[in-house]
Amino acid sequence: MVDRIAFIFVEALQAMRRNVTMSIAAISTCGLALFLLGGISLVYVALDSWGQSLSGKFEMRAYLKDGVKPPEISKVAGEIRSMPGVKAVFWIPRDKAWEREKVKYPKEVSQGLENPLPDAFKIVLSDLNQADAVEQSVQRLPQMDPQNPIQYLKAEQELVEQSRSFLRWLAGSLGALLLLTAGVLIYNAIRMTVFSRRKEARIMRLVGASLFTVRVPYMIEGTLHGLAGGALACFLLWACQLSLQNRLEAFTALGQLPPFPAGAAFLVLGGIGALYGFLASWIALWVPMRS
């Protein structure tokens, strides 16, 4: 049994050695396709978690009408705090805000002006998706100033959403196109192998080798192409992450990238590649050869 497997594997490796150029083309295209797909998914995941962390830091500023008294202010704060998607509510008294403004702009502002600022709430959100609903509910409260609309980072939220759908689109179209190309190349490589080994195949069949023994080496070859493509993609991703990390180290504010999930990436990309190569070679054997 071990002997038989050894024979079949040696056959597959010899087949790959025969047309190195075609093998390299198939492997690198497959690798590139998986690299793009893998890279885009990683960026997608990173963006998602960035969006999540953004909403944690994400705050709204809501302004109260003039003359609302502190006990009522804390009642309203409690109401807002109980809204879904709200993490915390802080009252920013107009006096405190004014003090801060004076410190920031000592000359222009403090010259005998009366405090023009209203009382305000700082509202910290826990869920970015609820931002619109929170905004509307808060604005509807009678104590809030309709003249002074709520301020928040709508643009950032939209940017994250748009980037995500763009990435989805990019991954979908470009990745699919490349994967298709890789499939065609693997198919071609197998066809070339079948052609270049037709003499061996004929002899094997003539002396009574089963179709399985003749064909499995080609399937192994295709699968190995896919697997090697997956490994290549993994390596490229890792290299990208590394160079990105080095560049980002200058900006301490952006912090560390999450560590590269080498094992998982290899399992997923290698698995997809292997499966893909298997299918491509299966089709290559299934479509009859014109002699």
Add this chain to the structure above:
Amino acid sequence: MPARPYIEYRDVHVVYSNGVKGLDGVSLQIQRGEFVFFVGETGAGKSTLLKLLSREEHHCEGEVRLDGQELSDFSEYNLHRLRRQMGVAPQDYDLLPNKTVWENVAYALRAVGRSRREVFDRVPKILLQVNVAHRADAFPSQLSGGEKQRVVIGRALINEPPLLLADEPTGNLDAAQSEEIMRLLADLNARGTTVLVASHDLPTMEKFSKRIVCLERGKIKEDLGG
């Protein structure tokens, strides 16, 4: 009642895709242990007759039976079961040029699932049997026509088949080498193997008084017992 024939062709027609008739109504019976020459000019249908048995060609009409099995019942997927019941020495030598004599025979053994140990055990015996043991490390391009033919016959013996099909085994050989090859085939026949040989080498055949089936344009013209 006579015993069931080992090989039976019954009103067999073969038409190639270009419309050429390979065989045109052949009926023939061969018993176990026989030695039969198929003779005829080029294009008479000798190779077609052999290739039907190894299922390298299909018949479109009639019946071809080996040991009672109708050969059209074999599909691509169980064809190897049929092929292991026979040895085939094709017309073109079909040795792998980048492998030595030893490796050519070993490769065939490995392809039918023999272990490396069996290969080391069997290859020398086979090479000895066909008398090319001294050329084990030579490449096919370094062999004479007769030696190549011996290796091809040796490779056909890996499954110890009860039936051997040899297509023009003396095709490119001089008289002395031809006779040696025929003697080898006759030896195998003497030890019980049924041997079918396609040939147009009448002088060599006449030295071996065996059954001769004469073909002409896809039909049997004469069937002379040995």
